[in-house]
Amino acid sequence: MLQFIGVVEKANERGVSKVRIFDEFREGLEGLDTFSHIIILYWFHLRATEERRRVLKVIPMGRAGNPKVGVFTSRSPSRPTSIGLCVVELVKLEGNILSVKGLDAFEGAPIIDIKPYLPRIDAFPDAVVPQWARHGP
Amino acid sequence: MLQFIGVVEKANERGVSKVRIFDEFREGLEGLDTFSHIIILYWFHLRATEERRRVLKVIPMGRAGNPKVGVFTSRSPSRPTSIGLCVVELVKLEGNILSVKGLDAFEGAPIIDIKPYLPRIDAFPDAVVPQWARHGP
Numbered sequence: 001m002l003q004f005i006g007v008v009e010k011a012n013e014r015g016v017s018k019v020r021i022f023d024e025f026r027e028g029l030e031g032l033d034t035f036s037h038i039i040i041l042y043w044f045h046l047r048a049t050e051e052r053r054r055v056l057k058v059i060p061m062g063r064a065g066n067p068k069v070g071v072f073t074s075r076s077p078s079r080p081t082s083i084g085l086c087v088v089e090l091v092k093l094e095g096n097i098l099s100v101k102g103l104d105a106f107e108g109a110p111i112i113d114i115k116p117y118l119p120r121i122d123a124f125p126d127a128v129v130p131q132w133a134r135h136g137p
Numbered sequence: 138m139l140q141f142i143g144v145v146e147k148a149n150e151r152g153v154s155k156v157r158i159f160d161e162f163r164e165g166l167e168g169l170d171t172f173s174h175i176i177i178l179y180w181f182h183l184r185a186t187e188e189r190r191r192v193l194k195v196i197p198m199g200r201a202g203n204p205k206v207g208v209f210t211s212r213s214p215s216r217p218t219s220i221g222l223c224v225v226e227l228v229k230l231e232g233n234i235l236s237v238k239g240l241d242a243f244e245g246a247p248i249i250d251i252k253p254y255l256p257r258i259d260a261f262p263d264a265v266v267p268q269w270a271r272h273g274p
Contacts, residue, residue, distance in 0.1 A: 001138070001139050001180075001218075002139055003190065003218045005209075005217055005218070021209075025193065025209075025217060027194060027207060028194075028209045028217070029207045029209055029210070030194065030207035030210060031204065031207055031267070032206075032209055032210045034210070034267035035210070035265065035266055035267070036261075036264050037261050037264040037265075038209075039222065041178075041218075041220060048138070053140065056162065057164060057165075067168065069168035069169075070164060070165040070166045070169060071165040072158075072162075072165045072169055072175075072250070072252065072253075073165075073166070073168040073171070073253055074252075075252055075253065080140040080162060080250070081138075081139055081178075082138075083178065083220075085176065085178070085222070085252060086258075087259055087261060102258075112218050112220065113209070113217070114209040115209065115211075115212055116209075116210055116266065117261060117264050118212070118264075118266060118270060119261060119262050119263070119264045119266070120266075120271070121223075121224065121239075121273075122224055122259070122260075122261075123264065124173075124174050124254060124259075124260055125260040125262050126256070127174040127254050127255075127256045127260065129171070129173075129253065129254075129255060130168070130171035130172070133255060134257070135257075136257065
């Protein structure tokens with residue numbers, strides 16, 4: 001049911017990652033660079049094991065002191081469906097190669113979907129989070 | 138590879154939808170209501186046909202006058218991987234039932250994943266979009 005449409009070719013070289021979209025899906029990129037930000041869904045290929053997918057409680061970011069919470073209360077890569085989600089800045093689109101800033105996927109991660117980021121429905125700067133989630137890893 | 142973890146039980150009754158998470162995944166919800174907003178990934182079950190999944194160019198929101206763009210430049214439900222994404226307000230969590238505001242999924246849509254919304258990495262209120270994407274359907 002899942003269709004891989006591309007792959008992370010280079011991960012995080014001075015903050016920029018390169019994503020290659022497979023030729024057969026290239027047409028689907030038309031006009032993407034009229035958006036400054038996009039949402040990338042990718043496959044946690046290193047965590048998509050039977051065992052990791054049974055995990056229901058996690059310590060977010062593995063940080064001692066953080067409370068153990070449900071897996072859906074975290075962005076942990078160990079989860080029932082091994083899909084990662086990241087909002088990134090689209091720096092450049094050249095043919096079927098996207099240069100993006102801020103992608104947290106590893107090299108080799110299969111890309112599942114790309115969607116344009118629409119601040120009207122996606123940006124909630126005042127959304128409330130618990131204390132432990134206020135800071136990055 | 139995809140795991141359905143729940144289902145949209147009631148869609149959009151006066152703006153509020155009810156999502157039921159299957160009992161076996163209920164533990165994964167612990168602490169979710171310490172967040173005001175969550176990201177829901179769901180399956181476009183009415184569009185997940187072979188034909189719809191081959192679509193690479195669309196007219197966004199089907200609105201005459203909008204330019205034809207690549208499917209990844211749109212949020213169209215007809216796409217290679219039939220996954221929808223919606224940021225919603227979590228109104229209430231009671232056992233394994235979530236009441237959420239703003240979900241655009243239909244009744245019966247399988248839920249694939251739930252993630253907490255983190256404005257630090259998810260909110261880009263100044264993201265640039267083309268003219269046609271500035272207004273809702």
